[in-house]
Amino acid sequence: MATVLVTGGVWWSGGGDPADRRPAAGVDAKATPGVAAAESAPGAPAADDDRGSTPQAAPRSRTVATQGPADAAEGADRASAAPSQKPKPKPKPKAKPKPAPPPAPLSRSRPTLLAVPAITVEAPVVDLGLDRQGRLDVPPVDDPRKAGWYARGPAPGERGTAVMVGHRDTRTGPAVFLDLDSLGPGNTVRVARADGRVAVFTVDRVRTYPKSAFPDEEVYGSTGRPELRLLTCGGAYDRGSGYDSNIVVFAHLTDVDRTI
Numbered sequence: 720m721a722t723v724l725v726t727g728g729v730w731w732s733g734g735g736d737p738a739d740r741r742p743a744a745g746v747d748a749k750a751t752p753g754v755a756a757a758e759s760a761p762g763a764p765a766a767d768d769d770r771g772s773t774p775q776a777a778p779r780s781r782t783v784a785t786q787g788p789a790d791a792a793e794g795a796d797r798a799s800a801a802p803s804q805k806p807k808p809k810p811k812p813k814a815k816p817k818p819a820p821p822p823a824p825l826s827r828s829r830p831t832l833l834a835v836p837a838i839t840v841e842a843p844v845v846d847l848g849l850d851r852q853g854r855l856d857v858p859p860v861d862d863p864r865k866a867g868w869y870a871r872g873p874a875p876g877e878r879g880t881a882v883m884v885g886h887r888d889t890r891t892g893p894a895v896f897l898d899l900d901s902l903g904p905g906n907t908v909r910v911a912r913a914d915g916r917v918a919v920f921t922v923d924r925v926r927t928y929p930k931s932a933f934p935d936e937e938v939y940g941s942t943g944r945p946e947l948r949l950l951t952c953g954g955a956y957d958r959g960s961g962y963d964s965n966i967v968v969f970a971h972l973t974d975v976d977r978t979i
Contacts, residue, residue, distance in 0.1 A: 821944065821971075821972065821973065822972060822973070822974060822975050824876065824877060824878040824944070824945045824972070825874075825876035825877055825912075825914075825916065825918060825945070825972075825975065826877070826914070827873075827874045827877050828874055828876075828877075828912040828913045828914040828916070829844075829846065829868070829870070829874060829912065829913050830844045830868050830874060830875050830881075830883070830910045830911065830912055830913075830918075831843070831844055831911050831912060831913055832844060832910070832911040832979055833866045833883060833908070833909075833910055833911075834908070834909040834910075834911075834979050835902070835906070835907075835908050835909075835949075836906075836907065836909075837901075837902055837906040837907075838898040838899070838901060838902065840895060840896075841979070842864055842865055842866045842885070842895045843864075843865050843866070844865070844866050844867065844868050844883070844910075845858055845859075845865055845866075845867050845868070846867070846868060846870040847867040847868060847869050847870060847884070848869075848870060848871060849871070855869060855882075855884065857884060857886065858884070858885060858886065858895075860886070860889050860890075863886045863888070863889045863891065863892075863893075863894035863895060864894065864895050865885070865895065866883050866884070866885040866895055866896075867883065867884050867885065868881070868882070868883050869881075869882040869883070869884070872939075873941075873945075874912070875910040875912065875918045875920070875945075875947055876910070876912065876916070876918030876945050876972055876975070877945060878941075878943070878944065878945055879941045879945070879946070880938075880939055880940065880941050880942070880946045880947070880948060881945075881946070881947050881948070882939065882947075882948050882950065883910075883947065883948070883949050883950070884896075884949070884950045884951065885899075885949070885950075885951055886951065886952075887899070887951045887952045887953065887962070887966075896949065896951035896966075899925075899949060899951050899953075899966050899968060900925060900927065900953055900966045902922050902925050902968055903922065903925060904922055904923060904924060905921065905922065906921075906922040907919055907920065907921055907922070907973075908920040908921075908922065908947060908949065908968070908970050909976070909979055910947070911979045915977065916975055916976070916977065917975065917976040917977060917978060917979055918945070918947075918972055918975060919972070919973055919974035919975065919976055920946075920947045920970035920971060920972055920973065921970060921971060921973040922968055922969070922970045923969045923970060923971060924968075924969050925966065925967070925968050925969070926966075926967050926969070927953050927954060927964050927965070927966050927967075928964060928965055928967065929954065929963060929964050930954075930962075930963060930964060930965060931963075933965060938950075938967055942971075944971060944972065945971065945972035946969070946970065946971045946972070947968075947970045947971070947972075948967055948968065948969060948970075949967070949968040949970070950965055950966065950967055950968075951965070951966050952964070952965060952966070953965060953966035
């Protein structure tokens with residue numbers, strides 16, 4: 720299988736390819752009071768019977784009783800004893816924690832081990848350069864479990880864009896970056912370095928680009944902060960020409976640790 724990673728000035732070729740609670744309509748929010756019993760008008764004299772006449776019913780008094788001093792005092796005592804009806808204050812919303820500031824760029828130190836927990840990868844790292852045609856070398860085909868780092872570029876954790884590549888598969892079977900395209904935003908990539916520190920990167924996005932239209936500047940260009948790119952082959956496969964695309968993982972430095 721032939722693997723070609725086209726990058727303008729720097730590109731890669733290798734033998735491995737790699738329930739609604741609103742009030743119901745029409746219902747008044749204030750309950751309609753019940754209908755009071757109708758007052759009887761003064762009744763007319765009843766017809767005479769053996770028991771005599773029934774007297775006219777007396778009309779109801781409409782006079783309001785006057786409240787005396789004792790009654791007023793008693794009412795005041797009841798009012799003072801009544802519980803407060805003031806609404807409870809609403810709790811203040813908790814402030815969202817501020818994100819931790821990004822770590823400062825690290826000094827240069829070569830990577831020794833690459834770990835990608837989400838796809839169960841832990842691979843030793845070898846240095847890579849360019850071949851006579853100016854193409855990026857690839858890790859050895861006879862050891863497809865290794866990852867390669869472009870040693871002429873920034874080191875992982877250093878300011879700039881570090882580049883690491885690996886096979887997707889080889890003639891002998893799956894390789895280190897077989898499942899690279901299953902990564903997504905939030906996954907982490909950990910790179911142990913020779914100085915004893917571990918640069919921790921968080922994935923921003925994963926993209927697949929045709930080799931015929933590979934965006935060099937987007938992939939390799941510096942953003943002014945420590946970033947990492949993982950690359951392997953992808954897209955359609957042809958026995959004669961290999962894979963027609965490249966898979967690229969974009970990540971940036973979010974932490975520095977001491978253990979892989």
